Amino acid sequence: MNTGLFITLEGPEGAGKTTQTARLASWLGDLGLAVHTTREPGAGKIGAQIRQVLLNPENVGLNPLTEALLMAADRAQHVADELRPALLQGQMVICDRYIDSHIAYQGYGRGLSVAWLQDLNKTATDGLLPDLTLLLQLPVQVGLARTKKRGDADRMEQEQLAFHQRLHDGYAAIAAAEPRRVRVINAAADEDAVQEQIRAAVGDVLLRKGLVAQDALR
Numbered sequence: 001m002n003t004g005l006f007i008t009l010e011g012p013e014g015a016g017k018t019t020q021t022a023r024l025a026s027w028l029g030d031l032g033l034a035v036h037t038t039r040e041p042g043a044g045k046i047g048a049q050i051r052q053v054l055l056n057p058e059n060v061g062l063n064p065l066t067e068a069l070l071m072a073a074d075r076a077q078h079v080a081d082e083l084r085p086a087l088l089q090g091q092m093v094i095c096d097r098y099i100d101s102h103i104a105y106q107g108y109g110r111g112l113s114v115a116w117l118q119d120l121n122k123t124a125t126d127g128l129l130p131d132l133t134l135l136l137q138l139p140v141q142v143g144l145a146r147t148k149k150r151g152d153a154d155r156m157e158q159e160q161l162a163f164h165q166r167l168h169d170g171y172a173a174i175a176a177a178e179p180r181r182v183r184v185i186n187a188a189a190d191e192d193a194v195q196e197q198i199r200a201a202v203g204d205v206l207l208r209k210g211l212v213a214q215d216a217l218r
């Protein structure tokens with residue numbers, strides 16, 4: 001049985017997941033909780049090698065099925081080596097991207113069967129689902145403009161506008177189908193306001209699970 005809490009951050013390119021993950025981790029640490037931050041794809045030594053194949057802009061020939069299987073392979077290794085052990089130790093695990101990226105990118109983006117991807121994920125994760133998913137939503141054009149500013153687009157960021165629009169729609173469909181797990185965060189707001197929405201959502205779950213007292217959140 002997991003004793004920790006499993007939180008994932010999801011959303012399109014440029015939604016600010018990395019910054020918000022770091023700030024959330026620091027807040028949870030200040031509450032006296034043990035925190036473990038990680039990401040997909042590419043956590044750990046084996047994951048880093050898989051990530052290199054997946055995101056290298058030179059790999060133009062990578063077909064969608066290979067891409068989906070490599071993402072799942074990365075996830076299987078991550079769950080076994082890092083996520084499950086950290087949760088069993090009672091840690092607050094924050095993961096930048098997880099199964100919903102698979103459904104949005106490989107399902108809605110690439111057009112692979114969502115039902116098949118769901119099955120694949122069940123096997124790859126051995127059924128490990130997040131307690132809470134924070135979906136950082138923002139208009140497609142805003143996200144793309146932010147990534148352009150960063151320069152050096154990876155293989156996914158180089159995709160066309162229509163692909164990113166499908167991702168957006170995919171994420172919206174996931175949130176609509178699973179409102180208990182997925183909380184939609186307005187990521188077009190400024191950084192502090194986004195963090196405030198995130199803390200409110202995480203605070204609710206911490207209280208519900210009895211991991212902090214109400215007083216601690218004031």
Ligand code: TMP
Nearest residue numbers: 040041071097098101102105106156157
């Ligand atoms: P990022 O870590 O910089 O967000 O880059 C990871 C990229 O990989 C991003 O474009 C989303 C993509 N991705 C998938 O396509 N499927 C997945 O299952 C995951 C975890 C990520």
